[in-house]
Every structure is written in structure tokens, then in C-alpha cells.
Amino acid sequence: MAQALSTRAPATEPEIGDVVGSVEIRNVSKTFRVKDREVHALDDVSLSIRPREFISIVGLSGCGKSTLLRFLAGLDTPDKGTITVDGAAIAGPSLKRGIVFQDHRLLPWLSVEKNIGLALRTVLGTAAEKAARVAELIDLVGLSGFESALPHQLSGGMSQRASIARGLAPRPPLLLLDEPLGALDALTRARLQDELLQIWQQEQSTVIMVTHDVEEAIVLSDRVIVMQPRPGRVRRIVDVPGQRPRRRSDPDFVAARAEIADLLET
Structure with missing residues (x-):
């Protein structure tokens, strides 16, 4: 039943069946005025x-x-x-582009189940279909049994799982x-x-992740975008070799880590 859920979208965006998550960024520049x-x-x-790539962006602050x-x-x-997604210009926030921040940003007065369900308020579908989707995600992120828990009752890792869901x-x-x-400890x-x-x-989304952790980028990504600062530019795109899961002791992993570290230091 949860598969029947669809989203309302601005007219400038493609129909849901045409959306696969390809992204084109062309000659983008930005200047801010600070004081x-x-x-x-x-x-x-x-x-x-x-579509369906896992991309990480790394670089120094700024x-x-x-x-x-x-x-x-x-x-x-x-x-x-x-910037276009599936050939359509971005015209503002959209349910076709989910975002997760370092701070989980869960509403403290709502349960895990209700926090996740907030994202489905404007999604087409019955209450039963939405409940099934929430239950599916709670299971997917390993929070079964914590459906009714409030954010302050969760660990940092559990809160981030709820945010990702x-x-x-x-x-x-x-x-x-x-x-x-x-914001999590190393083991978590x-x-x-x-x-x-x-x-x-499982979800088959295209993922673009910002991180300062080079090893994390290599563990997760198909490609790593290495940025240089002031002004921000793409210095190099590093293809990550090897099948997942990747071992940090493998020669290919060590070589990729050294390449990216050198790019960030010079």
C-alpha cells in the first residue's frame, strides 16, 4: 500500500514517474555580503x-x-x-529533495512515529498508507520499539536515524x-x-552528502568531490575503487585516502 504514495509538485518539476535523481550543476557562483x-x-x-549515485563533497571550512x-x-x-534535477530547474523546496542536517531537528513534543509522519502531511495517500510507510521506515532505520519515544528519550544515534527516516x-x-x-561519537x-x-x-535514492570526514566519504561514496576554498571550486573528482563494504586497511582505500588528504593540504 505504501508504494501508492505520491507527491504534489510545482509545475516546473517533472512528473513523479520521470524523477530518477540526476543532477546537473552548471557554472554556479555565489557571493555573500558580510557586514x-x-x-x-x-x-x-x-x-x-x-541517478542513484552516492556522492560526497569534502573540503576545508569556507x-x-x-x-x-x-x-x-x-x-x-x-x-x-x-542547477537542474532530472532536467527541471529548482524552484524552491520540494518533497522530491529530502534533506538531513547534523542537528536532527526533531520536534521535541512529538514521538518518533509522529516526527517521521510530519514529512507525509502533503503527500497524497490514505492514512493507512502513510502509517504503513512510517512503520516501514522505523523498521528500516532500526527504531522498532521506539515508535512512541520522544526525542529526549533517544540517544544521538537514534535521533539521527529518526531524522534520516x-x-x-x-x-x-x-x-x-x-x-x-x-555530532556522533566514533563508534556510533x-x-x-x-x-x-x-x-x-534499499531506497535507491541519489545521495549527495557533505562531510569533513575523508574516511567516511570513501566508505560510503561512488565518487568524492574535493573542493578548494575562497572561492569554493571543484579541485578534483575522485572515483572510489572497490566493492562495498570497503575495508579501511585495503590498499585501494589507503591510496584514495592519501590522494584526497594531499588535495586538501595543498
Whole structure:
């Protein structure tokens, strides 16, 4: 029944059956004014992202990673250039583009179940279909038994699982992750990396993730976009070799980590 859910979308966006999550970023630039000076956040950034890829963007602070993610989410617009998803220009926020932040942003007075269900308020479907989708996601992210728990009753990792489930609820072809595991301890972070891979493989969304963790990017991604700062530009796109799951001790992993680290240091 949950498969019957669909989304209302602006007329500028493609029909739901045509949406697969391909992204084209062409010659994007952005300058912000901060008090009495200008900050050139992005300069002539171009990227092509294929449907169902897992892409990570890494770079030093100030390289425009989160700014680019905000453009993709429809929360801001570039000064120059174009961004399209499945051939359609981004005209603002859309349920076809889910986003998860470092801060879980769960509403503290709502249960896990109701927080996830919030993302389905404007989705077409019956109450039973929406309840089935929420139950499916709670199981997918490993929160069965915590449906009625409030956010303050959850660990940090559990809260992020609920946040990821909420982002996935409308079945977005494109999922945007802004340092989603950055606030977690190392053990919890490593465990959630494995779980995030399983979720991506099951949901079949295109994923674009911003992270400062080079190893995390290599563990999860098909390709890693290495940015250079001031202004933010694409320095290199690194194809990640090897089948998943990837072992940090494998020679290919070590070589990719060294390549990206060198790019970030020079």
C-alpha cells in the first residue's frame, strides 16, 4: 500500500514517474555580503551526478559545501549558473529533495512515529498508507520499539536515524545529507555509516552528502568531490575503487585516502 504514495509538485518539476535523481550543476557562483565585505563562496562550479549515485563533497571550512547543498535543497539560489534535477530547474523546496542536517531537528513534543509522519502531511495517500510507510521506515532505520519515544528519550544515534527516516518518508529521488553523522561519537558514527549504506541500497535514492570526514566519504561514496576554498571550486573528482563494504586497511582505500588528504593540504 505504501508504494501508492505520491507527491504534489510545482509545475516546473517533472512528473513523479520521470524523477530518477540526476543532477546537473552548471557554472554556479555565489557571493555573500558580510557586514562591509564580500565573501565569494562559490566560483564557476560544475558537476554532473548520475541517478542513484552516492556522492560526497569534502573540503576545508569556507569552500562552499553547505552553500551548494542549500541550492540543491531550494533554500537559496546562486548568483550565476543553473542547477537542474532530472532536467527541471529548482524552484524552491520540494518533497522530491529530502534533506538531513547534523542537528536532527526533531520536534521535541512529538514521538518518533509522529516526527517521521510530519514529512507525509502533503503527500497524497490514505492514512493507512502513510502509517504503513512510517512503520516501514522505523523498521528500516532500526527504531522498532521506539515508535512512541520522544526525542529526549533517544540517544544521538537514534535521533539521527529518526531524522534520516523523516527525510526518506516521501520517497525522494534525491537525498541531501549535511554532516548527518558529524555530532556522533566514533563508534556510533561507524555503525551508522554501515546502516546508511544499507538504507541507500534499499531506497535507491541519489545521495549527495557533505562531510569533513575523508574516511567516511570513501566508505560510503561512488565518487568524492574535493573542493578548494575562497572561492569554493571543484579541485578534483575522485572515483572510489572497490566493492562495498570497503575495508579501511585495503590498499585501494589507503591510496584514495592519501590522494584526497594531499588535495586538501595543498
